[in-house]
Amino acid sequence: MLLLTTIQSVNILIVPLLLVGIIRKVKALMQNRIGAPILQPFYDLAKLVRKAETISKTASWVFIWTPRVGLAVAVIAALLVPWSGVILPLEWASATNFLLVIYLLALGKFLTMLAAIDTGSAFGGLGASREATISMLVEPTLVIGIGALALGAGSTNLLTIYAARTSPFVAVLVGTALVLAALAELSRMPVDDPTTHLELTMVHEAMILEYSGRSLALIEYATALRTCVFLGLATQTLLHAWPSYQALPMLLRYPISLAGLMALGAAVAVAEGVLVKLKWRSVPNFLAFAAVMSLLAALISAAQA
Amino acid sequence: MNLSQIDLFAAGAAVLAVWMCGVTHVKAQLWGLALQTVMLSGICVLQGAAENQSQLFALAVVVFLVKGVGIPVFLERSAKRMDIERDKGVSISPTLTLMIGCGVLFIGYFLAPDFAVPAMMNQGSAGMALALIFIGMLLMITRRLALSQVIGFLTMENGIFLYSLTQTRHMPMLVEMGIVFEVLIGVLVAGVFIFRINRSFEHIDVTDMRRLRH
Numbered sequence: 001m002l003l004l005t006t007i008q009s010v011n012i013l014i015v016p017l018l019l020v021g022i023i024r025k026v027k028a029l030m031q032n033r034i035g036a037p038i039l040q041p042f043y044d045l046a047k048l049v050r051k052a053e054t055i056s057k058t059a060s061w062v063f064i065w066t067p068r069v070g071l072a073v074a075v076i077a078a079l080l081v082p083w084s085g086v087i088l089p090l091e092w093a094s095a096t097n098f099l100l101v102i103y104l105l106a107l108g109k110f111l112t113m114l115a116a117i118d119t120g121s122a123f124g125g126l127g128a129s130r131e132a133t134i135s136m137l138v139e140p141t142l143v144i145g146i147g148a149l150a151l152g153a154g155s156t157n158l159l160t161i162y163a164a165r166t167s168p169f170v171a172v173l174v175g176t177a178l179v180l181a182a183l184a185e186l187s188r189m190p191v192d193d194p195t196t197h198l199e200l201t202m203v204h205e206a207m208i209l210e211y212s213g214r215s216l217a218l219i220e221y222a223t224a225l226r227t228c229v230f231l232g233l234a235t236q237t238l239l240h241a242w243p244s245y246q247a248l249p250m251l252l253r254y255p256i257s258l259a260g261l262m263a264l265g266a267a268v269a270v271a272e273g274v275l276v277k278l279k280w281r282s283v284p285n286f287l288a289f290a291a292v293m294s295l296l297a298a299l300i301s302a303a304q305a
Numbered sequence: 306m307n308l309s310q311i312d313l314f315a316a317g318a319a320v321l322a323v324w325m326c327g328v329t330h331v332k333a334q335l336w337g338l339a340l341q342t343v344m345l346s347g348i349c350v351l352q353g354a355a356e357n358q359s360q361l362f363a364l365a366v367v368v369f370l371v372k373g374v375g376i377p378v379f380l381e382r383s384a385k386r387m388d389i390e391r392d393k394g395v396s397i398s399p400t401l402t403l404m405i406g407c408g409v410l411f412i413g414y415f416l417a418p419d420f421a422v423p424a425m426m427n428q429g430s431a432g433m434a435l436a437l438i439f440i441g442m443l444l445m446i447t448r449r450l451a452l453s454q455v456i457g458f459l460t461m462e463n464g465i466f467l468y469s470l471t472q473t474r475h476m477p478m479l480v481e482m483g484i485v486f487e488v489l490i491g492v493l494v495a496g497v498f499i500f501r502i503n504r505s506f507e508h509i510d511v512t513d514m515r516r517l518r519h
Binding site for chain 1: 320323324327398399400403404406407410411414
């Protein structure tokens, strides 16, 4: 129990910001510069927490409460979802329905969109409408993809799904679809450049443009947690294509999963250095490939069941 | 469902056809076509090894060289000479075409038992062949460039070839080789035709060629 508590604490407190730091470091190396130290996100968060906030006069309670609810939702998801290979024996975790988790995260996204429109700035509305368009294609991909795994495992409980045996085909297909959907959901290349300073090209950053100080710290932390959850789920699914991964004890699965997660993060950073941002009209085309992969995985899963 | 190796190759060809639905670059479509045909020649090799007929190996080599390498290279050179890179604007967006192609794959999978010949063991391939035929038809209908329509026609021909390969006891080799060469001649004639159309009209956009007089 003490071991599990330690693992969970490390998962929530250290791994997310470390992952973000590694992604930024690899991207900097790709661009032939040294870049900030790997622990920079920790220092950034410490700095932001100390700063004062500037809130627009036209903002309402939605603007102030969104970062808090977003962080709460992200922490719940990070605790419930087995993104690090550790299956927790908690009593209330037996209600970890995958639809519940996906729609909890969607609740956070919904509030972020509302808060973006709440500030009254034009860029907020732009970012919110783009984010809504992307969600329309990403959510079916996630639901059908994890649903394909659920068909194979015979249950909609996430913990059961990731403890069951899956066919390698389905695992690889769903894993790839999850990686593509994660790129869109976390606003990474090629859907959205996270380091852009041009507001007309922003999707996710336009929604958090108005935040500063502590709220921004909460939002950055929530984004790091969501990065871990999505990339972690994709890593777990891809690792399940390796048949002997199931047989390993948890103490071995945890470091392998973490290594896989960091490797996937580095791959995302390499892709970010190599790809260009898609024209906005081509984004649904890109996401359609992920959706079709999920559909095919569901077909294979249903055929084998 | 038990997937034999032949079914796997057939499924690979059908999935490549679905992928072709979603890309608009002519070069990417030609790669999809080439890889599809390579899968089909792989099926020829597998069947030759299973039934121990050396004619099937010869057919596999011919299919690979003519339909897998020759035709895509010829179409690529035509496209380069006409300065075409992408199929700019199809009637249905590539996203929707991709979804419809996936739906067609599902239909092919579920209709497979009705179309398969029970005596042959490859039930899944009948469904994949059906899917290839339908996706070829879909590509022919929804693409604007005459060159993309030729690619759709070739996909359909691949589907028919796959069906005859896996569901019949083989036709005489002369007939099979004759069919392959006829397809080659058809594509050559179509390629020359399209080149001349491009020379006269400065484009090969079929939506602009609906009337005899402008």
